[in-house]
Amino acid sequence: MLTAPVGLIRDLDPKRVMRAQVNGQDLVVWRASNGDISAWDNRCPHRGMALSHGFVRGNDLACLYHGWHYGGTGVCRYIPAHPELDPPKTIKATVFSVAIADGVIWVNTQGAAEPAPVPMASQPLRSFHVVSHSESLARACRTVAFEGAFPEQLEQGLYQLGARQVFLLENPLDQGRLQITALADADATPEGCAALSRWCEAVRRSAQEEKVAA
Amino acid sequence: MSRAYALNDWYAVADAQVLARGPRRTMLLDQEVTVSGTTDDLRVIDAEGSAYPAQFRYGHVWTSLGDAPRPLFDIPEADEPGRRLVPCGVVRVKCSPLRAVENFLDIAHFPFVHTGILGSEPHTEVAPYKAEIRDDVDEVWATKISFYQPQAAKSAEAGGDTQYLYRVAAPTTAVLYKTCPPKPEAMDVIAIFVQPRTETECDVWPWMALYDDVSAFAGLVQFQQEIFLQDRSILENQRPVKLPLDPKMEIPTRADLTSIAYRRWLKSKGAFYGALTEDA
Ligand code: FES
Ligand SMILES: [Fe+2]
Numbered sequence: 319m320l321t322a323p324v325g326l327i328r329d330l331d332p333k334r335v336m337r338a339q340v341n342g343q344d345l346v347v348w349r350a351s352n353g354d355i356s357a358w359d360n361r362c363p364h365r366g367m368a369l370s371h372g373f374v375r376g377n378d379l380a381c382l383y384h385g386w387h388y389g390g391t392g393v394c395r396y397i398p399a400h401p402e403l404d405p406p407k408t409i410k411a412t413v414f415s416v417a418i419a420d421g422v423i424w425v426n427t428q429g430a431a432e433p434a435p436v437p438m439a440s441q442p443l444r445s446f447h448v449v450s451h452s453e454s455l456a457r458a459c460r461t462v463a464f465e466g467a468f469p470e471q472l473e474q475g476l477y478q479l480g481a482r483q484v485f486l487l488e489n490p491l492d493q494g495r496l497q498i499t500a501l502a503d504a505d506a507t508p509e510g511c512a513a514l515s516r517w518c519e520a521v522r523r524s525a526q527e528e529k530v531a532a
Numbered sequence: 533m534s535r536a537y538a539l540n541d542w543y544a545v546a547d548a549q550v551l552a553r554g555p556r557r558t559m560l561l562d563q564e565v566t567v568s569g570t571t572d573d574l575r576v577i578d579a580e581g582s583a584y585p586a587q588f589r590y591g592h593v594w595t596s597l598g599d600a601p602r603p604l605f606d607i608p609e610a611d612e613p614g615r616r617l618v619p620c621g622v623v624r625v626k627c628s629p630l631r632a633v634e635n636f637l638d639i640a641h642f643p644f645v646h647t648g649i650l651g652s653e654p655h656t657e658v659a660p661y662k663a664e665i666r667d668d669v670d671e672v673w674a675t676k677i678s679f680y681q682p683q684a685a686k687s688a689e690a691g692g693d694t695q696y697l698y699r700v701a702a703p704t705t706a707v708l709y710k711t712c713p714p715k716p717e718a719m720d721v722i723a724i725f726v727q728p729r730t731e732t733e734c735d736v737w738p739w740m741a742l743y744d745d746v747s748a749f750a751g752l753v754q755f756q757q758e759i760f761l762q763d764r765s766i767l768e769n770q771r772p773v774k775l776p777l778d779p780k781m782e783i784p785t786r787a788d789l790t791s792i793a794y795r796r797w798l799k800s801k802g803a804f805y806g807a808l809t810e811d812a
Contacts, residue, residue, distance in 0.1 A: 344771075360771075361771050363782065363783050364782060364783055364784070364785075365770060365782055365791075366770040366771045366772065366776075366782055367766060367769060367770055368769040368770075368771065371765075371769055382644060382645070382766070383641050383644065383645065383766050384638075384640045384641050384644060384787075385643065385644045385653075385656065397785055397787075398640070398643070398644075398653070398656035398657075399640040399656060399657060399658040399785060399786075399787035400657065400658070400785060400786060400787065401656065401657055403785075408783075409783050
């Protein structure tokens with residue numbers, strides 16, 4: 319899986335910056351004022367500062383350390399220490415391919431991002447981190463009851479919970495953690511989504527407890 | 533890891549206050565050492581009980597682990613009458629000792645990291661200045677630096693241009709001289725003595741020699757510590773953790789002349805402890 323889900327677009331408002339990880343690569347994912355989303359190596363080419371601590375100025379990402387500005391293509395556009403200088407085009411952040419599908423932000427650090435298909439008509443539910451591995455998470459999904467009944471696993475990541483459905487996208491992180499981006503079926507009401515979201519939280523806790531017990 | 537050069541330098545491992553509290557067991561160059569005694573009867577030993585030379589200077593206990601220590605650098609201002617000598621405690625930072633020094637030599641970050649104190653937008657421009665390796669004294673110097681500061685010092689009442697001069701006296705020791713608000717003809721002295729615990733962790737001991745008879749001691753220390761904690765939030769988020777000496781790895785600009793000279797100087801001396809070298 320080269321293209322990985324790093325979260326919901328809903329959780330990344332314009333002018334916001336977040337940190338993510340794909341295939342062990344530390345990333346800054348940020349959204350310009352115009353709504354464009356970029357994912358870069360989380361490292362400023364100047365002095366190596368983590369760009370995830372930076373801030374968005376218009377449609378540029380500014381590094382926290384010396385305020386250098388980088389545009390959406392990763393090219394440095396402004397160096398505050400030399401306001402008159404047109405920065406050499408060689409100063410450029412390492413840029414990765416991003417795609418948006420089903421409200422999910424997908425990143426590929428090795429080629430063009432190709433979102434995985436979602437096997438249902440969906441809406442964004444939530445995103446969370448869990449200290450667990452894939453199998454314990456799947457087990458937790460089958461054994462944490464929803465409205466009095468155990469969910470049924472329909473296929474990898476897809477669960478039937480009564481009339482509802484949840485699809486869980488996994489992105490393995492370091493230190494035995496998983497980043498989960500959860501989608502609900504498109505028909506779920508806000509109340510239905512709130513209940514599914516609570517179920518996700520119970521699954522998260524259950525999967526982590528199993529990890530601790532093991 | 534190459535400690536070869538670093539072994540023969542001197543490092544601050546305690547100040548008088550720490551010493552008075554009893555023995556301090558600490559790390560220096562990946563080695564455990566214990567500092568104890570009084571300022572005129574010092575003892576530095578390692579885990580096996582071997583003793584190392586120690587001296588009390590600039591408010592701190594200095595030691596060296598090598599067989600042939602170079603002389604401890606001189607800060608003549610420390611003995612000038614009228615200056616207040618202010619040790620500012622210790623700050624633990626998870627970064628290369630060399631990154632800590634390099635950050636101390638950098639003015640371009642003031643408006644972004646020390647916003648409203650040592651710098652502020654839109655006053656971000658770094659005017660041309662001079663940086664050089666002085667072979668006669670084997671130090672890096674940066675001179676003719678001028679920068680707009682909203683509150684240059686605890687004693688400053690208004691913003692204004694501050695003149696700076698930097699001196700790197702050893703790979704882990706840097707001294708800065710800056711115009712001092714109450715006494716325009718003199719310069720305040722602020723130094724950092726970096727104790728390299730490992731290549732990726734250090735204890736930083738800031739120290740000042742000021743003309744400031746007004747501010748309370750605690751206020752001076754607090755001012756300096758606040759600034760240093762802001763620096764720490766940067767230093768712990770730089771990658772790679774070690775300072776790259778290969779000029780291709782990080783792209784400098786004209787404002788980084790001091791940093792360029794510092795890296796070149798380290799490389800020419802083989803001062804690689806805390807550095808990322810091409811062959812590493
Ligand atoms: S490290 Fe990013 S601007 Fe200097
Ligand atoms: Fe600083």
